[in-house]
Amino acid sequence: MLSRSLSLVRKDLLLYRADLAPILIMVVLPLGFLAFMVPVNRALLEVRGYPGATGAEQALPGMMVMFALFLLGIVGDQFYREFGWNTWDRVRLAGDMPEIMIGKTVPALAILLAQLTIVFATGTVLFGMDIVGPPLAVAVLLAAFAVCLVGVLVAEFAVCKTFSQFNALNVLVVTVFSGLGGAFAPIDLLPAWAQSAAPFTPTYWVIEGLRSVILDGQGVAYALRMAVPVLLFAAAFVVMAAVRLRAGDVKVPDNVL
Amino acid sequence: MLHVRALRKSYGRLDVLRGLDLDVRPGEICGLLGRNGAGKTTLVSIVSGLCAADGGCVRIDGLDAFRDMRRIRSRIGVAPQDLGIYPTLSVRANLECFGGLNGVRGSALRLRIAEVAEELSLRDLLSRRAGTLSGGQKRRLHTALALLHDAKLLFLDEPTVGADVVSRSQLLAAVRRLAAAGCAVVYATHHLAEVEDMGASVAILEGGVIRERGDLASVVARHGRSTAELEFAGEAPVLAGWDRDGACIRRAAPDPARAAAAAIAALDGDATRLRNVRIVPASLESAYLAVTGHAPEPNGSDMERVDAVA
Numbered sequence: 001m002l003s004r005s006l007s008l009v010r011k012d013l014l015l016y017r018a019d020l021a022p023i024l025i026m027v028v029l030p031l032g033f034l035a036f037m038v039p040v041n042r043a044l045l046e047v048r049g050y051p052g053a054t055g056a057e058q059a060l061p062g063m064m065v066m067f068a069l070f071l072l073g074i075v076g077d078q079f080y081r082e083f084g085w086n087t088w089d090r091v092r093l094a095g096d097m098p099e100i101m102i103g104k105t106v107p108a109l110a111i112l113l114a115q116l117t118i119v120f121a122t123g124t125v126l127f128g129m130d131i132v133g134p135p136l137a138v139a140v141l142l143a144a145f146a147v148c149l150v151g152v153l154v155a156e157f158a159v160c161k162t163f164s165q166f167n168a169l170n171v172l173v174v175t176v177f178s179g180l181g182g183a184f185a186p187i188d189l190l191p192a193w194a195q196s197a198a199p200f201t202p203t204y205w206v207i208e209g210l211r212s213v214i215l216d217g218q219g220v221a222y223a224l225r226m227a228v229p230v231l232l233f234a235a236a237f238v239v240m241a242a243v244r245l246r247a248g249d250v251k252v253p254d255n256v257l
Numbered sequence: 258m259l260h261v262r263a264l265r266k267s268y269g270r271l272d273v274l275r276g277l278d279l280d281v282r283p284g285e286i287c288g289l290l291g292r293n294g295a296g297k298t299t300l301v302s303i304v305s306g307l308c309a310a311d312g313g314c315v316r317i318d319g320l321d322a323f324r325d326m327r328r329i330r331s332r333i334g335v336a337p338q339d340l341g342i343y344p345t346l347s348v349r350a351n352l353e354c355f356g357g358l359n360g361v362r363g364s365a366l367r368l369r370i371a372e373v374a375e376e377l378s379l380r381d382l383l384s385r386r387a388g389t390l391s392g393g394q395k396r397r398l399h400t401a402l403a404l405l406h407d408a409k410l411l412f413l414d415e416p417t418v419g420a421d422v423v424s425r426s427q428l429l430a431a432v433r434r435l436a437a438a439g440c441a442v443v444y445a446t447h448h449l450a451e452v453e454d455m456g457a458s459v460a461i462l463e464g465g466v467i468r469e470r471g472d473l474a475s476v477v478a479r480h481g482r483s484t485a486e487l488e489f490a491g492e493a494p495v496l497a498g499w500d501r502d503g504a505c506i507r508r509a510a511p512d513p514a515r516a517a518a519a520a521i522a523a524l525d526g527d528a529t530r531l532r533n534v535r536i537v538p539a540s541l542e543s544a545y546l547a548v549t550g551h552a553p554e555p556n557g558s559d560m561e562r563v564d565a566v567a
Contacts, residue, residue, distance in 0.1 A: 007357030011343070011350075018345040086341035089307055090402070093335050094358040096327070248308055 008103020062183030133213035151237030264313035275465030288452030291462035334408035344388030393424035481539030482509035
């Protein structure tokens with residue numbers, strides 16, 4: 001099983017490499033957005049008692065999370081394309097569904113984690129952000145969120161027959177998770193109903209966790225506590241996918257190369 | 258190597274397979290013939306584990322295909338009807354992926370890729386992106402992906418669709434070599450000439466069951482009939498006892514020359530439109546027609562049977 005999964009992982013990494021441009025755009029875009037959002041967030045943080053803040057401490061976690069969710073639309077395409085190329089069944093001839101899903105999700109996890117890391121690191125350098133807490137705490141939260149993203153990805157794939165449906169659902173997920181998670185504004189500035197709903201999104205825990213580590217110096221133990229609900233969300237999404245997905249499911253891609 | 262018994266499969270109210278039996282020995286090439294929608298692809302899908310049957314049993318190399326597919330997978334190779342290659346990867350990367358998936362690795366994989374590439378004239382294309390290949394080249398690559406591991410049973414579903422003459426010839430030669438090496442091959446097609454070229458045994462699938470099974474010579478001997486064929490300019494006339502198909506009428510007869518002469522004598526005014534007369538000896542095509550009641554695709558549309566008018 002391991003060797004078959006490795007063959008599939010290698011294949012998917014080659015497929016991503018053959019079409020890197022969309023992924024690179026999702027790395028550059030959040031940085032571009034940050035340029036517009038940092039000044040207003042600097043002012044906000046000054047009022048909130050962070051006089052030396054650059055504004056990126058508030059804006060970067062939100063933009064990073066939002067565009068990682070957008071990246072799912074591109075990564076998801078890698079799933080649906082297999083049906084347009086008739087390679088999904090070809091792969092099923094040699095492998096079981098668990099092996100196939102490992103082959104698809106491990107590269108997806110690598111891509112998502114790379115995007116999160118690059119955006120976070122580049123944003124930190126570009127906007128001169130000072131991280132008060134330990135970098136390991138940041139790494140814990142990014143890793144937990146990357147795993148959660150894969151859960152969202154497979155759940156969306158399981159429930160959506162066509163790539164168009166997948167894309168539309170993903171946009172909805174981006175909007176809800178980003179808005180309620182605090183990507184656009186601090187949670188305490190949202191309407192009361194949104195503040196109540198926020199903890200029911202994985203993004204709330206990630207964004208709040210990152211901001212606390214960056215601004216308040218919270219450590220690894222704190223990050224681990226914030227990662228637990230994120231991983232619980234991930235588990236729920238994976239269970240949803242496992243219940244819904246069948247080996248013989250036929251999916252419909254759009255505009256296959 | 259392959260034993261299928263009483264296989265059944267329905268899609269909704271459409272019964273595609275209705276108790277199909279089929280045996281294929283090691284080293285045998287079984288030409289699985291049938292029109293579009295007869296169930297060839299469904300049969301291949303079931304025995305290769307892609308979809309479940311509604312009933313019956315399948316044994317491959319002594320193993321139950323419905324329970325032991327994990328163990329069986331490494332013993333079978335499948336080239337499905339629809340082209341399945343990664344167009345954004347190179348030919349070599351495609352071969353490496355599917356070779357690895359089927360348990361061939363390292364130096365063994367490199368060697369096998371070289372052998373298969375040589376056999377199917379892909380050697381000079383290994384570094385090319387698969388999406389840039391011609392139709393025939395893609396079809397050869399598609400088939401090559403099924404040949405990388407040491408399969409004991411090979412399913413080729415319409416392997417020469419879209420292939421050029423050279424590609425077709427190479428594919429058939431590769432199939433013959435595999436069979437000579439002991440591999441059992443199920444070759445689903447409606448190109449009868451390919452079955453004849455390979456000297457394959459014949460299994461005619463019609464109405465969800467195998468209607469006729471046997472070696473080529475015996476099937477032709479049992480069902481093949483010599484045929485007289487008259488071709489006309491424009492629509493062929495209606496003639497009692499003759500099957501009309503567009504501009505042609507055909508009739509199977511023990512003495513086709515005499516039948517043709519009698520038909521010409523009965524043509525009256527239509528005789529001026531007669532363009533060609535052909536005597537077709539007994540062949541797999543006539544046997545197929547006799548067994549199934551219709552001409553093999555893609556040669557003709559369904560035949561219009563004209564019975565004698567009282």
